[in-house]
Amino acid sequence: MTNRNKGNENIPLAGPDPGDIAECGECTCFNLRKAARVVTQFYDDCMRPAGLRGTQFALLVHAYAMGPITISRLADAMATDRTTLTRNLELLEKSGLVIVEDGGDRRTRIVSITDDGRKRLAEAFPYWKKAQDEIKKLMGQDDWSAMISRVSRMVNQIQER
Numbered sequence: 001m002t003n004r005n006k007g008n009e010n011i012p013l014a015g016p017d018p019g020d021i022a023e024c025g026e027c028t029c030f031n032l033r034k035a036a037r038v039v040t041q042f043y044d045d046c047m048r049p050a051g052l053r054g055t056q057f058a059l060l061v062h063a064y065a066m067g068p069i070t071i072s073r074l075a076d077a078m079a080t081d082r083t084t085l086t087r088n089l090e091l092l093e094k095s096g097l098v099i100v101e102d103g104g105d106r107r108t109r110i111v112s113i114t115d116d117g118r119k120r121l122a123e124a125f126p127y128w129k130k131a132q133d134e135i136k137k138l139m140g141q142d143d144w145s146a147m148i149s150r151v152s153r154m155v156n157q158i159q160e161r
Contacts, residue, residue, distance in 0.1 A: 032151075047127045056088070060124075096114055098112065
């Protein structure tokens with residue numbers, strides 16, 4: 001490999017051994033992100049008739065099950081950062097599916113699902129369930145259960161380190 005950015009000079013670039021680089025195809029981060037993109041698109045396609053994306057459905061589920069809840073606690077529960085969560089909540093709030101209100105102090109914001117949010121969640125649930133059942137069928141119940149268990153354990157182990 002050479003650096004061709006400096007005129008006509010060909011300066012060799014240091015890098016990993018080509019044999020070692022082959023392991024990058026097994027990169028945990030890349031493979032989990034690839035799977036997440038494919039699965040997310042699958043859920044989004046299945047849930048399109050309900051007018052929700054998979055990520056929006058998950059937010060409504062958490063707001064319903066845990067709410068009213070602070071944005072910080074919701075971000076922790078969903079293993080996401082507050083900035084991304086706030087941006088996603090803004091879309092749901094504009095649609096009237098959640099309310100984000102000031103909490104006890106200026107730094108605290110509280111998320112609550114609205115009646116319209118509960119209705120949309122109920123409408124979307126059968127589409128989510130169909131997607132969920134299809135994934136389980138494709139993987140097989142035992143492999144699906146093992147995958148959920150292993151991914152959950154990995155998330156917990158990384159968060160606790």
